[in-house]
Amino acid sequence: MRVMIAEDNVLLREGLVRLLTESDIEVAGTSGDADKLLVLVADDPPDVAIVDIRLPPTHTDEGMKAALKIRTDQRETAVLVLSQYVEVGLAMQLLGDSAAGAGYLLKDRVSNVRDFIDAVRRVADGGSAIDPTIVSALISKQRKSDPLDRLTPREREVLALMAEGRSNQGIADGFVITLRAVEKYVSSIFSKLDLPTTSSDSKRVLAVLLYLRG
């Protein structure tokens, strides 16, 4: 797997390169700003572009714009946006009409090596990775009549992991339960929330997030 990185902080950029290389992921290019990343990606599209949301020159939305541009122009490259604060609205902007090959995580997540590498691999494979902070905010969001009240505590946990972009196998591994048990939870959740079942994990992510967003 080949990855490119846009991160203006040298310490973090080098840390990311080391982290990915040690996990047998090839870092095909790095950049301190959005423009250079876009050139690198267009020249030789990698599997994943990891983009810091705040990049020079204004350190506001340059990274976000670059991420959106890659998602429209370079369909084969997945995008993982890293940020020091996460916003529901930005996650939805990034996903647009498809959660396939899109990730949006707090930068802090790099400290959990296994989870982070798992997220990189997931988006590279056309899946998604949505920060748990966003998912938990959406799940605990106050609603006038809350259909989520009908879920059992375990079902809510499964729902959260689905929204983060985990596969059934990933959820089963996390809870140390069988795949069949996870499938049962999922179909129960979908019927309780009156959601149509979907074929792929990324479609499931978008459906669940849109549902939770209300």
Place this chain on the structure above:
Amino acid sequence: MGNTVPLPVAVSSTPAATAPSRWVVLVVASGGAVAAGGLILLAYASVALQQPGLDALTACWLTIPYIVAGLIAWRLRPDSRLGVLMVTAGFATVANFLVWANNDLLFTIGVACQFLPPVLFLHVFLAFPSGLIESRPERILVAASYGTAALTLPALVLGQAAPRNVFALTDQSALAEALQKTQLVLVSVLSLAGIAFLVRRRRRNGRPLRAALSYLVDSFAIALLMIAVLLMAGFFGWSAVQQPIRLATFGVVGLAPIVFLAALLLARLGRASVADLLIDLGVNPGPIELQEAVARALRDPSVQLAYWLPDFDSYADVDGRQIHLEDGSGRSATPIVTDGVPVAMMLHDSGLDDEPRLIASVAAATGMSIQNAQLQVELRARLEELRGSRIRILEAEQRERRRLERDLHDGAQQRLIALSMELGELGDQLPGDSDLGTRIDRARQEVTASLAELRDLAHGIHPAAVSDHGLAVALESVATRATIPVEVIGATEDRFPEPVELAAFFIVCEALANIARHSEASSALVELERKQAALVVEVTDDGIGGASADTGTGLRGVADRVEALGGRLQVWSPVGEGTRLRAEIPCG
């Protein structure tokens, strides 16, 4: 208040000129009467005219108004040379009608003057109102016209209008005729060029010309157009239509001095309006009333009063905003003096400069009652200054907060992330159940917890999401995390200036916090709307009401912020009927 604006010296006084003595007036007036009588006699005696009565009438219509209006203007405004010029134009036109004479010498003199009337009319129109032609291109135009008119003399020598021409030395009538046709074309082209200058004068600075003045300029332009048409009719020899065109042209050209006279008398009436001004000013007028009264008295809607504020070392308009006096551009400034001290400048159309006595009397009358207005303007200037400093303080605070947030983001937060990454990698290399591995993992979690706290702190200092991504993104997160269902609707996708977006964001946060604390509401609605040049934010809940903008200190702080931006915050909260908070923040 930075720039020093020196008090300009008084308007340049026009060169001293005296009104014509009674004798001169008498001589000119009797000359006019003789001319009128002469024209009638000449017409009836002429063997060349078929309708002597009509011709005499049109000749008088074309000449007498110029002599009369010129004489009155000369008396009323000795400092303008226009009066003399008009009298000259009138008599030159009389001389032109000598072509009717049966005597050959008089006839030849009449022919010699034939191009003088149109050229003098052009001169009069362009010299209005000062009597002087101010721009160089206009001077060249008038000089060229006189030069063209003078070509009649060589034409006469070459035998034009032979055999009655007493000046003819040779008989080159073909050449003479060509010369005359050239003159016809040249004078008509020059008249059309004169129209262009008049049109430009009418649009001067885009400010409204005084009504009397614009009618006058229009009548001049029409007269020039008619003259050009008449000359072209002569050139092409349209004998069939020449007579009606001649009558129409004479009609219009003769009308111009009458309009001029009317404007002049209106200005005389204007002096009477100084009396009205004094009445208007009787009751300590405010700055705006004073300016309007002066505009009425001068009949110039563009009048502006610039009040001198010594403490600010600058001029200010009626709203207390600093203004700079500019030179030229068709505006004149007349100082208003009280007790020998200049207190204000009266800025008006330069066209009024030729009514110095009107200006002086209005300025004097204004000076007597300006004190109250000046004090009010000074107060407004101080309020304006206060408002400016409030905005500056707010902006400075915002700048500082943004810098702090950025420092945290680029400094401590990045370092802690790098550290937690390092710890994560270290822990990964150790077996998870080893003592060291557990301790490293705990350290990593500590760092992650610190990062979360730091993130909250940074957000409290400056909500970067608002500046970086706009209200829609920032407010969605606020609504998602609220303790009751909150709906956000309206113009959230629009971007506004940063201080406006931040103010709107803080209003919503503070309102939702108050709702959570006191309202017992079950839901809330946040509405954003762009209204003209303002962002309107409304937060409504269905709680118990009874809130007030003054009770919560948080709300007071938000109100201060809105007011510093020139907006206002209102709260309606009748007991038992929920609370509605509305803020209007100007963003133009």
